[in-house]
Amino acid sequence: MAKGKLYLIPTPIGDRPVWDVLPASNRTVIDSIDYFIVEDIRSARRFLSKAGISRPIDSLRFAELNEHTAPAEVSALFAPLLTGTDAGVLSEAGLPGVADPGADAVALAHIHGIEVVPLVGPSSILLALMASGLNGQSFAFNGYLPIRQPDRNKAIRHFEARAQSEHQSQIFIEAPYRNLKLYEDFCTACRPQTRLTIAADLLQPDQLIRTRTIGQWRKEQKPDIQKRPAIFILG
Structure with a gap:
């Protein structure tokens, strides 16, 4: 059969x-x-x-x-x-x-x-990478970072080091209600010259896609990403 x-x-x-x-x-x-x-x-x-x-x-x-x-x-x-x-x-x-x-x-x-x-369809991971301006030749999807400190900052610095030493884009997701906390942890743990892309509500009319250095993010108003499906990329 x-x-x-x-x-x-x-x-x-x-x-x-x-x-x-x-x-x-x-x-x-x-x-x-x-x-x-x-x-x-x-x-x-x-x-x-x-x-x-x-x-x-x-x-x-x-x-x-x-x-x-x-x-x-x-x-x-x-x-x-x-x-x-x-x-x-x-x-x-x-x-x-x-x-x-x-x-x-x-x-x-x-x-x-x-x-x-x-079947063909959109992947928010790849859509965010496409629109990031970061390295699309070498990248890693790492899923969720640890929730608790100091494990989270330790992991962030580990992946930041990989992004810089290997020139490899590091991609993450988070539960939407914890997005701002992850953003704040990136701003705290990473070096000013490291680039961070945030892409939220992809393919929707109000989508947000923005790449800035950590130094620039620290000077800007916090992005409107709370409770919105989002992708984070370090490069």
């Missing part, structure tokens, strides 16, 4: 219409899938509703894959694919498998010999 395919479906955030951000070709794929492996069922249903899929959402099947999913449950999610059913992976936002628990599903697909099909 032929196995199903695993489609990785990008999920934009914000208020812009879905098809202003994603290519129309994704719509054909989404409309062909009845089974979705998702980070959160409520968010997935909301996205599919905004996308205007051609079938009633209540007719679709959903299975959750997130940090609460036990390893044994992950294998069970793949039973439909092994019998020929295609599945789509949806994360909360961005690209499945990139800073996202969807990577577990993709790894299992390869183990089972299931074809993985990534």
